[in-house]
Amino acid sequence: MRTDDPRPIRLKDYTPPAFAIAEVTLDIELDPKATRVHTTLKMERNPHSTDRVAPLALDGEKLKLLEVKIDGEVLGRNRYSLSDTQLLIHEVPEGGFTLETVATCAPEENTALEGLYLSNGIYCTQCEAEGFRRITYYPDRPDVMSVFRTRITGDRKATPVLLSNGNPVKSGKTKDGRHFVEWHDPFPKPSYLFALVAGDLAQVEDRFTTMSGREVTLRIFVEKGNEDRCAYAMEALKRAMKWDEERFGREYDLDIFMIVAVSAFNMGAMENKGLNVFNDKYILARPDTATDADYAAIEAIIAHEYFHNWTGNRITCRDWFQLCLKEGLTVFRDQEFTSDMRSRAVKRISDVRLLRAHQFPEDGGPLAHPVRPDSYIEINNFYTATVYEKGAELCRMIHTMAGPKRFRKGMDLYFERHDGEAATVENFLDALAEGAKLDLSQFKRWYEQSGTPEVLASGRYDAARKTYTLKMSQVCQPTPGQRVKQPYHVPVAIGLVGPDGKDMPLTLDGEEKPGAKTRVLHLTEREATWRFRDVKEKPVPSLLRGFTAPVKLNANLKERDFVFLMRHDSDSFNRWEAAQRYATGLLAGMVETVKAGGSPRKGTGFAGMVRDILRAKKTDPEFAAQIVLLPSEQALAQIIGKDVDVDAIHDAREILRVSIAVEAKDALLDCYNRMEVKAAYSPDAEQAGRRALRNTCLAYLAAAPDGDGVALAAEQFRRADNMTDKIAAITVLSNIDCSEREEALAAFHDQWxxxxxxxxxxxxxxxxxxxxxxxxxxxxxxxxxxxxxxxxxxxxxxxxxxxxxxxxxxxxxxxxxxxxxxxxxxxxxxxxxxxxxxxxxxxxxxxxxxxxxxxxxxxxxxxxxxxxxxxxxxxxxxxxxxx
The missing domain is CATH 1.25.50.10 (Peptidase M1, alanyl aminopeptidase, C-terminal domain)
Incomplete structure (x- = not known):
């Protein structure tokens, strides 16, 4: 290790801040080269701190300090120390005092897009996680919560719009011909939630009436000329506000809610209190410029950032180790929102696919860390799939264990106890445990241990006794810094599917009455066994229904069992999962054959399944599109796990794709024609599902060697009246060396x-x-x-x-x-x-x-x-x- 290597920050070293700040007043005079920030802090020593003599340490980076005052007295250089990252004031008055600093920053030089930066003529901030220290000197940590008052002054022509957190309280002209706007946010917040946007922006306005009858002004600010691309985002915002009231009882609390869309942004969006800043790709949409996937992402991300108003803003994180407390919980909430707005089955498939593609490899590699990490060098590196996606799965498990009503009681207690506080994972789990009446003491290990547990399951049917015995065990491999893992609390939803394709009642030994057809079993030891009675015929087990835990399931099921489940399982997720397991088994064998130089079997059975699903007209089109898709090359590489040969994986998958295209051509072509949407474009779930299935068929048809699919794709590209169909067609062509590919790419470029x-x-x-x-x-x-x-x-x-x-x-x-x-x-x-x-x-x-x-x-x-x-x-x- 080099001597200048950065040192880690550790959770175990946390101490409360030495100083508390009751109120922050910012006077910001915008200038591209030298924005002047006059900061006034009403401070006192924190009564919860154990250090009563610590000097006042303020974070600051890329700043030029001009002046420091305490209670109106200018401090000489002998009374403070200044470095590239910190302003240290050696002595401060006992009791309360007022600290003032004047400093400048250079927005136009800020290519890191942290703090205050200037892009395309628009001033914008990004303060999470540690960007506020690039605006002014401040104890830049999430457990320092203050009420903010902000005055922004700017050029009237270059920056007619001046925005910050809270409600606008005053505006006017300055003596030098500029103008100003003052903002007040009455809710204490940490510095990472501060926001400022200024520029020549257009706005789209609407209203929302809350459940208590308050009218809230809604505004979306965009670059001029993009006003006609905001309608869907505005409607999505209103749906999210209504849903949060109905599902979680959370009402918006300010007089105005604002969104700003900018083209240069490090993240997808940021939940700054009352002033969300968005990457404009997650706001702007028209049928000719945005795909169905874009519309769905806009709806989900707007909901996510809005939901942060309570899970992230009103209750924030005590420290950055608790990041999952706001992100994992809010991802769970936005997943539930999308499930209610669209197809719950397809949303669950999408979320699990994302988890497996990004989080499982993270958990299985050198970057593995717990959902709540115990150390970091750079906090920006911990905005990971583990914190977000796995964090959401932990909330989902608690929801599964408690049920919707009890989970809501636990959430209500969490909001009641910790509103206005910087909380911890323990605060969250304690409130959920008490409100939902759950024992979460063992469950806490999910937050502390890294790695993806593997659940091994085996079942045995006793025809004489009419019983089915299910044995499950769990193991979690060592990960960096954690060689030995304690057993997790794993909720596993199961069903038993009879030979007639119907679910059987599940009655455990010792129970008098027949049970439900889906039950949640709790695997809390390294190994456990359950025996079900009155099982009249040999069933096929449907395990981990709805993916009730983020684990790898290894069951003693055969190929015929997967074929049976993907045709009959009442759980939509497990129907899809069975199809994926079947295809994965085929492809893994084909990869080995390709590596050995042989000719693999081409999977006629899978092609037949695709044909049957396409012909089943009662199947939801969006779900059908998911179930007939082959696992991706990346997914196959993860499953193979070692000595991965990407060429063999690609070749095997292409062989199977071609086989499906040839063997199921009639069904693919019939479905392609049948799924055509002839009505005016709408991004709603019904139309989007039809387009998804139609374009999946197109991708298969283009894989056939007869060339008919290429002509079909070229024709769809020319005729498409929406971006979804146009992108689907040109994507198909992009993988084929043909003149139609070059023509489509050139035409697309010239148009856009x-x-x-x-x-x-x-x-x-x-x-x-x-x-x-x-x-x-x-x-x-x-x-x-x-x-x-x-x-x-x-x-x-x-x-x-x-x-x-x-x-x-x-x-x-x-x-x-x-x-x-x-x-x-x-x-x-x-x-x-x-x-x-x-x-x-x-x-x-x-x-x-x-x-x-x-x-x-x-x-x-x-x-x-x-x-x-x-x-x-x-x-x-x-x-x-x-x-």
Whole structure:
């Protein structure tokens, strides 16, 4: 380890802040080169702190300090110390006092997009996690909560709109011809929730009446010319506000709720109190510019950020180790919202697919950490799938164990106890345990232990006694820093499906009356056994229905059992899961045959299943689209787990795709024609489901060697009146070396070259192509006029898509893909360390690759770690990935 390596911050070292701040007053005079910030803090020593003599330490980065005062007295340089990261005042008065600082920052130089920055003429802030220290000197930690008053002064022409948290209380002109607006947020908040936006923006306005009869003004601010792309976002916001009132009893608390859409943003969105800042890709939508997936993401992310008003803002985190307390809980809430707005079955499939694609590999690799980490070097690196997606699964497990009514009682108690506080995971679990009447003492291990538990299940039917015995055990492999794992509390929903395809009543030994047809069993020991009586015929077990726990299930089921379940299981998730298990088994065998140089069987049984589902007209189209999809190449690589040969995986999957296309062609073509939507475009679930199934059929048809599918895709591209169908068609063509591909890409570019969001789609389509020249094309596109390394969306759409989602071409056998991405990480690290660190996720699977690729990936990681002046963000991820 180098002597200058950053030192970790540890949960066990937490101490309360030495000082409390009752009120913050900010006077901000905007200027691109030197924004002046006059900060007034009403302070006192924190009565909960054990350190009564500590000096006053204020965080500050990239600032120029002009003046420091205490109770109106200017401090000389002998009374404080100043470094690149801290202002330390050696002595302060006993009791309460007022601290004033004047400092400047340079928004136009801020390419990291943390703190206050200027992009496309718009001033914007991003303060989570530690960006406020780039605006002013402050104890920048989430457990310092204060009431904020903010005055913003700016040029009337360049910044006619001046926004901050809370309610507007005053506005006017200044003597020098500029103007100002004053804002007051009456609810105490930590500095990471502070927000400021200023610029020449258009607004779209609406109203919402709360359940208590208060009228709230709703405003969405966008760059001028985009007003016609805000309608869906506004409707989604109103649906979210109503749902939170009905489902959780949470009413909005300010007079105004604002959203600002900006084009340069490190994240998807940010829940700043009363002033949410969004990446504009999650606000702007029209049928000709946004896909069904875009509309669904807009609805979900607007809901997520709005729900943070209570789970994140009114109750915030005591420290950043408790990040899952707001993020995991709020992800669970937005998942439930989407399930109620759309298809619950499809949403569950989508969430589990995301969990397995991103969180399971994280849990199984060198970056594994508990849902509540115990240490970090750079907090920005812990906005992970484990904190968000696995954190949501923990909340879902509690919901499963308690049931909806008792879970609501627990949540009500949590809100009642901790409103206005910076809380901990223990606060949350204690309230849920008491309110829902649950024992969560063992369950807490889910927050403390990293890794994905594996549940082993085996069943035995006794025809003579008419009993079915189910045995389950659990094991969790060692992860970094945690070699030995204690048993988890794992809720497992199960059903028994009879030969007639119907669920059987589940009656355990000792029970008098027949039980429900789905029951939740609680696996709390390393091994447990349950015996069901009155089972008249041999069943097929349907295990982990609804995916009631984030575990890997290994059951003694055979191929015929999966075929049976995917046709008959009453649990939609498990029908999909059975289809995936069946396809995965086929493909894994085919991969081994391809590696050995043989000709694999082509999976006629799966093609028959696809044909039957497409012909079953009562099946929900969106669900049908999910169940007939093959597992992705990335998913297969994870399941294979070691000595991964990406070429063999790609070849095997293509062989099966072609087989399905040929054997089920009539059903695919019939379904494609039948699913055509002839009505005017709507992003609603019914239409979106039809388009999803139709475009899945198109992708299969284009895999057939007869070329008919290519012509069909080209025709759909030309005729499509919405972006969903147009993107589906051009995506199909992008993987085929044909003249139609070049024509479609050129036509798409010419039509949308002035629309930055649509151009991101164009970049992504080409980055994901399986064709051999993809890397060269990606390199060429980094010089396209619409691409810039300074905009995270551009980087993610082109380089990120290639690195993280194009398994075949990123893992080029000669290592060219690795070298290219590593070079871009180092280039990006000098501009935006957060985005650079996230790009490194593409290397996290290096140990699973076959030896040649493994060595090449390792070499690039070592090269990155060896670079002098590396950011904490990139150093932490690269060094831990290598460890």
């Amino acid at each position: 070259k002035s629309d930055h969001l649509v151009m991101d789609k164009w970049f992504t389509i080409q980055a994901l192509s399986y064709l051999p020249g993809t890397l060269a094309e990606v390199k060429r596109l980094t010089g396209h006029p619409a691409f810039t390394m300074k905009n995270p969306n551009k980087v993610r759409s082109l380089i990120g898509s290639f690195a993280n989602a194009n398994q075949l071409r990123f893992h080029d056998a000669k290592g060219a893909g690795y070298r290219f991405v590593a070079d871009k990480v180092l280039e990006l690290d000098r501009l935006n360390p957060q985005v650079a660190a996230r790009m490194l996720g593409a290397f996290k699977s290096w140990r699973q690759m076959e030896p040649k690729r493994r060595k090449l990936m390792q070499a690039e990681l070592k090269r990155i770690v060896g670079v002098e002046g590396l950011s904490r963000d990139v150093f932490e991820i690269a060094s831990k990935t290598l460890a």
